[in-house]
Amino acid sequence: MDATSGLKQRCTEPSDYARVLAVMDDWWGGRPMSARLSHVFFSHFRPTSFVIETDDRLVGFLLGFLSQTRPDEAYIHFIGVDPEFRGVGLGRRLYELFFAAAAANGRDWVSSITAPCNQTSIDFHRRMGFLVDPGDGEVDGVPVRLDYAGAGGHRVVFHRRISPNAWPAAPDLCLARPASPAEAPPRGHGPVLVAELLAPAGAP
């Protein structure tokens, strides 16, 4: 029996907001994160937002939505995994749930951002097949969009194709392909089946 056996996954409910607020500062090592997360992500973006839980405890969540500015894109806004459940694939599972939901809603691309100092997040996105947007600046060798999250809030912007027919025609996306071919995303990767992903997380 591995660490993920018995875990359940489902779309978020508004009542998950309080459960996430109760744990998130802890999960982020004591940083005051909870003030930055609005209830609207629990009230209005259910079809593309997910939680993973044990019988009595939340262990992971992802909040995302379908972009209303870019009709071919879906955006991952926030992801959190209980420190005791890291390293067992819950981040990947949540992202794959989101890719499936985005594809089921006709989206070709998924985007996300992170701070340039967050090497763990950058590595995770690269492993998940995301490319780094070349942006308009660089911080410690990482391409960023300058002041993306307000003055001084430089951000690494990621894009990942989730349908095979969108390459490279997505509007406004200036893709920086990785130098190493080993890091290139799988070109023929099609939408993941939602039904398959919504099977219990610990199922054989």
Next chain:
Amino acid sequence: MDATSGLKQRCTEPSDYARVLAVMDDWWGGRPMSARLSHVFFSHFRPTSFVIETDDRLVGFLLGFLSQTRPDEAYIHFIGVDPEFRGVGLGRRLYELFFAAAAANGRDWVSSITAPCNQTSIDFHRRMGFLVDPGDGEVDGVPVRLDYAGAGGHRVVFHRRISPNAWPAAPDLCLARPASPAEAPPRGHGPVLVAELLAPAGAP
């Protein structure tokens, strides 16, 4: 020439985020509001988000989106008006722009929330035809949804019909009709024309 002549209105651009951050703490009387506003509302919800500006100055903004949980609803997340431009109808104008955009996207209802201590906002929403959701609690005589924005974050929830055929069949909406008939919303009010509303704010 009135205070609104020469004002222009348009949908938001991502670059408006920095402009709003630069003024919003001032507009809210020094309260640190800017940390609570994510860039995503400028990047991904352009069709239902608006700014009003002079030639060189932002004087109002509204950030809203189409609910992805409730396909018949659109939600107003944030509105701000420069204190020097209050009392001249910019709040009403921004709300009407949003109603028009929501209706053009097939939505029947608009919702919004506010803190129970914010009597100005409650009065404004009532004037705009919103009804107060009966909620599950009361603060100072105002019906609220308890803990809606986290523990102790009780909120007044407003709903307004923007299409005539949705009354009273919207799912999950428990409408509290006002005691005074004079406060009832206009029953036959249909969608506002976007083209009409996108004429210059000061046009005759």
